[in-house]
Amino acid sequence: MLDSKKTALFGASLFALSTAAFAQTQTMDLPQASSAWFTAGQSHIEAMLARQAKTGKAKNVILLVADGNGVGTNYALRLFDGQQKGMLGEENVLPYETTDWWAALVKTYNINAQTPDSAPTAGAMNTGVKQRFNLINLNENGIHGDCATVEGNELTTFGEIVTGMEKSVGVVSTARITHATPAATYAKTADRNWEDSVPEGCTAQKDIAAQLIDAIEAGTVDLAMGGGRRHFAPEGVTTEEGNAGRRKDGVNLIEKAKDMGVQYAWNTETFGQLGNDAPVLALFNDSHMEYEADRADEDEPSLADLTRRAIEFLSQNENGYFLEIEAGRVDHANHDGNAARVLRDGVAFAEAVALADELTDDEDTLIIVTADHEHAIAFNGYCGRGSDILGLCYDVAKEGDKHSDEPLLADDGKPYTVIGYLNGVGSVLKQVDGGNDYSGARPDVTQEDATDLDYVQQALIPKSSETHSGEDVMVYAKGPWAHLFDGTIEQNVIFHVMHHAVTAD
Numbered sequence: 064m065l066d067s068k069k070t071a072l073f074g075a076s077l078f079a080l081s082t083a084a085f086a087q088t089q090t091m092d093l094p095q096a097s098s099a100w101f102t103a104g105q106s107h108i109e110a111m112l113a114r115q116a117k118t119g120k121a122k123n124v125i126l127l128v129a130d131g132n133g134v135g136t137n138y139a140l141r142l143f144d145g146q147q148k149g150m151l152g153e154e155n156v157l158p159y160e161t162t163d164w165w166a167a168l169v170k171t172y173n174i175n176a177q178t179p180d181s182a183p184t185a186g187a188m189n190t191g192v193k194q195r196f197n198l199i200n201l202n203e204n205g206i207h208g209d210c211a212t213v214e215g216n217e218l219t220t221f222g223e224i225v226t227g228m229e230k231s232v233g234v235v236s237t238a239r240i241t242h243a244t245p246a247a248t249y250a251k252t253a254d255r256n257w258e259d260s261v262p263e264g265c266t267a268q269k270d271i272a273a274q275l276i277d278a279i280e281a282g283t284v285d286l287a288m289g290g291g292r293r294h295f296a297p298e299g300v301t302t303e304e305g306n307a308g309r310r311k312d313g314v315n316l317i318e319k320a321k322d323m324g325v326q327y328a329w330n331t332e333t334f335g336q337l338g339n340d341a342p343v344l345a346l347f348n349d350s351h352m353e354y355e356a357d358r359a360d361e362d363e364p365s366l367a368d369l370t371r372r373a374i375e376f377l378s379q380n381e382n383g384y385f386l387e388i389e390a391g392r393v394d395h396a397n398h399d400g401n402a403a404r405v406l407r408d409g410v411a412f413a414e415a416v417a418l419a420d421e422l423t424d425d426e427d428t429l430i431i432v433t434a435d436h437e438h439a440i441a442f443n444g445y446c447g448r449g450s451d452i453l454g455l456c457y458d459v460a461k462e463g464d465k466h467s468d469e470p471l472l473a474d475d476g477k478p479y480t481v482i483g484y485l486n487g488v489g490s491v492l493k494q495v496d497g498g499n500d501y502s503g504a505r506p507d508v509t510q511e512d513a514t515d516l517d518y519v520q521q522a523l524i525p526k527s528s529e530t531h532s533g534e535d536v537m538v539y540a541k542g543p544w545a546h547l548f549d550g551t552i553e554q555n556v557i558f559h560v561m562h563h564a565v566t567a568d
Contacts, residue, residue: 110162116546121564122383122427129412131394133437133536140409142452151449158417159432159539167548168535178533182255184435185247190218191558200251210265217251231285231377231384237352238391239291241271249278259294290348355411370415397438400487400519429542429564439485454513484522487529
């Protein structure tokens with residue numbers, strides 16, 4: 064005999080099916096019923112009706128963050144990925160945009176900032192509370208740059224919580240592993256920039272690199288892979304790439320880690336030699352890892368490679384794991400106003416998401432895909448379909464689906480690209496005689512110019528580095544309790560869904 068909960072679910076399912084059947088009978092004779100758009104819409108509804116919430120306990124949680132991949136950047140990524148596959152682009156569906164993923168809009172502001180910084184946004188996802196600009200994992204009493212406000216204001220991270228549940232913890236990033244987003248999995252600091260040192264007299268906390276080694280020693284991080292080697296090597300020590308370390312305290316944290324029994328890798332060859340019997344520290348670049356467009360296979364593994372290895376390593380723990388994976392360089396290319404590299408790193412991120420999904424089971428693994436913030440990216444109109452997302456905006460054709468092959472012209476008589484930025488190094492305003500006055504006009508741009516890998520999109524406000532923006536980002540999820548992502552949420556709610564998933568009865 065069905066209990067009341069099952070009866071209610073059964074009744075709801077019958078209602079949904081009967082409603083769908085009734086709708087079908089009502090639309091069969093519509094003139095648009097044979098349209099591919101119409102039937103695709105019906106199929107979408109059927110897929111949504113068939114979707115079932117999973118309410119078991121999550122053994123594993125994977126949080127994938129494409130830094131700076133807000134709604135707008137993700138839109139460009141969807142088109143770019145589709146056009147690379149021979150589509151017009153707009154119809155493309157990214158791996159995390161299918162109907163078996165639940166989704167919500169996420170508000171990203173910080174306690175004291177309308178436009179967020181990566182440190183407190185990542186911290187919010189890792190602790191469950193919003194934080195202050197430029198701080199990592201301190202509460203509202205923490206003050207940027209003030210060591211005295213660290214002690215007593217530290218927050219407990221999700222990684223620390225699941226370590227107490229005897230789960231393993233891993234962090235992967237294409238940025239420096241000491242950079243804001245990956246650091247939020249293990250560090251607590253009054254300044255996100257204290258990657259290899261703290262101010263003189265600061266005894267309340269260690270630098271971020273030292274905190275990572277401490278976390279590995281304490282067992283709250285079992286695997287860390289990314290860039291940032293220079294922050295682990297002291298001044299006077301030459302790294303594998305032939306550059307100098309930056310630590311002023313004389314401590315070689317790489318050697319310290321090795322002495323602790325940690326496995327160390329620094330290129331693709333040594334990455335391939337990593338075993339499964341000891342914690343992992345892999346530092347593939349002195350600073351950030353290379354952009355995907357510039358990456359040499361023999362020097363650095365791809366984000367998908369790192370994802371596969373991390374999941375294989377962490378899956379050895381029968382109690383499960385928490386893994387944070389960041390595509391950090393999506394953000395950096397946006398800051399540079401270089402959309403071509405933004406989107407290539409975005410595709411690499413999408414591939415990592417698809418692989419993580421393939422390697423795990425929806426029944427016991429909660430996968431979350433999101434961004435920490437958006438950028439001041441903008442999209443021009445009125446472009447016809449299939450206009451190269453990295454190229455010029457072409458006019459809408461009167462017949463067929465594809466654009467007319469005629470570039471649209473602005474009122475200055477010049478063509479313009481689909482993507483632009485509100486501010487950045489591509490500003491059309493140039494400094495006059497080194498002073499505070501700016502003037503200028505838009506330069507001409509061709510399709511060949513615009514689609515070059517190194518092209519910097521035109522921008523309005525002159526800035527040496529393009530800024531973040533405060534608009535929402537998306538969160539997509541599948542697995543246990545993924546259905547809790549719905550509507551519009553605060554960013555710190557992501558932690559609470561993860562926590563509920565691993566503690567649910």
